[in-house]
Amino acid sequence: MHTRVRAPRSGGRRGPAHEAHQRGLELRLHGARIRLPLPARELRPVVLHHGEVGPARHGRKIGSRGGGNQATQPVVAFDKTRFFGVRLAGPETPSPVPAPSHPEPSALRKAIAALADHRSLGEHETAAAFGVVMRGEATPAEIAALLMGLRVKGETADEVAGAARALRQAMIPVEVDGASLVDTCGTGGGAVSTFNISTAAAFVAAGAGAVVAKHGNRSFTSKCGSADVLEALGVSISMDAAEAARVLREACVTFLFAPNFHPAIKHAAPVRRELAISTVLNLVGPLANPARVRRQVIGVADRDRAPLMAAALARLGTEHALVVHARVGMDEISPLGVTDVWEVRGAVVSTWELDAVRFGLGSRDVTALAGVDPAGNAARIERLLADGRDDPDGHAAVVLNAGAAIYVAGLSPTYSDGVARAQSALRSGDGHQALERLRRATSTSESRPRPHPAP
Template identity: 30%
Template sequence: MTLATHVRTLGRGPGRSRSLTREEAREAMGLMLSGADPHAVGALLMLLRMKGETAEEIAGLAEAAQAATGPLPPIDLDWPSYAAGRTRGLPWFLLAAKLVADSGRRVLMHGWNGPDGAVRTGVAALNIPVATTTEGAKTALEAGNLVYMPLEEMHPALFSLLSLRGVLGLRSCANTVCRMLNPGRARASVQGVFHPSYRLLQADAAQLLAWESLSVIKGGGGEFERHPGKGVEAFGLRGGARWQASLPELIDDQMRLGDLTFPMTALEALWARDEAPTFARAMVLGTAALALETLGDSGDADDLWHQRTRALPEKV
């Protein structure tokens, strides 16, 4: 079967077209990743966008994309980072991931942020290990429970699909598939979105994929990062069942994330010396608390903050 078969299913026209089944979506992604005709790839991605992806389609697409990744060491928390091109200030959520890792949980971050280099620069500034191989990820996790894997190194074929945004001029389902990739097969994941409608879509797809726990929020610039001065609607799974919660604001401050205009060195200053505005610290602790709750950890993020290992790891 060629990809054209699935293009026909989606594009036959009113009354004749339909969504792909989970199995068809899985097959379609396998064909795209293995080098299907680029015209058919573009047609299928844009037809899915125009129609609007279903949870079954996202689950099937993600299954095929995950199957193409190599085995990784056991992971406790999957943390995708795929927001791009939005002004949002520093990636303070990296410190939240460090705090979760400091609590003893293994955290795998993976991503690509397009023209926005802030996340990669922050990863380097905080000496978060970057791995391009399974062995490198294993070494980093054993040393400090935290590793970042660049999508272009971890999954070049999926990266190529994601990069078609520059050709097609529009986002595609590849953006959602990347967030649902979960390359370490973790039972828990935290995800940020920019468009609120994707929160339920990703939660429903995760349930089809038999994930145990998931938290999806409309976060800072599309990342999993909680604004401490605003209430947050969270969606996802707990115990494999659909879950939703309204989280109240943590502090009385409506500051915009982009208003925190600090140099990248501010990330290290907050982690190592606790030097930062109350707003930034509250953002880190609130984000970490939700990540820990996703893991079923009832520990206090404030206590973990005071007990954290302040020294940054050596550069690798």
């Protein structure tokens, strides 16, 4: 026995220390049983003090192997000793206890906190926050907080561009060369509810030689959206990405029904319906054409938001675009009064005013442009594309907007020349021919059997 180990005097009865020396020890450490053979050879000292091993933190109970003499109380007879051969304790410094982990706030939560402090978000911050929404990882309360936080503070161009990037990242793309494509669309929500002027203008632009990927949806703010009127015109809107690309090749015009290409937006749809106000998502829809167009005419109903749209387009790789707002309250170029124009060429934005009277296309009554239901709007567009002489107000509105599309498509050097080409396409019937091509191409699409998913 080591000289530093002494047994208690017990009237000749051998105590636990002797038993341990003769028969070995068992150490119960957090429920584990480890046999400690003695005697031993060489190892550094290990401290046992009041039943504890090492730095007086780990030991629980020591007793003799086999259930004989067992120290139910700490072995106070062991003061300090040395055991050799088996290392009882680890390093004298105890392992650090890991700090409790707290989940990192999501990008969405960080954005909401910033908006609550009336701070604007950067483009990447906004894209990350809306990415959470598009992946379906946000609660309705979080989505509402994000949309209302932006609306109450007032959206910035970086925030609009960031939200558009998130929507573009989540969309189903149409694999075509978007460099030469053009789109004509609006945000909706204008004070004047017109017939589908931008849809009619798309056919005239296609008749003049532009390649048009029209992006649109059903109506949320008016009586008839572009999808509604196209269905009434006999155009199938239920195309997937491959069919839309084929139709574009065959007809030089196609329609991209937003729900077919933006499934992620469904996560925000219930909240948008309950809020029932215009939010940043009304702005980013026109900025996320699935064909990745870089030439656009975008009508904005709220004049204060038009510069935001233009600045966002300049951040998103646009080649040439016109953002327009008619002062009478239309999200299109109006034949009545002045239309404000923000022209985007690359990263440069310039502004100018457009007065239809200069082109001999003025109108005296904005109510003459009012829209009705899908059937009524479709009948009017059909008449305009076929002739249009009995509808001078509608004719003027369509030509002015088609001229803008022809201009940004690169087919005319000036807006004035674009208007002249639009008038020619309308008079010649080329606009109506574009509609007929789209009807035929989509009817072929409807007749093709769709593949069934594998079981």
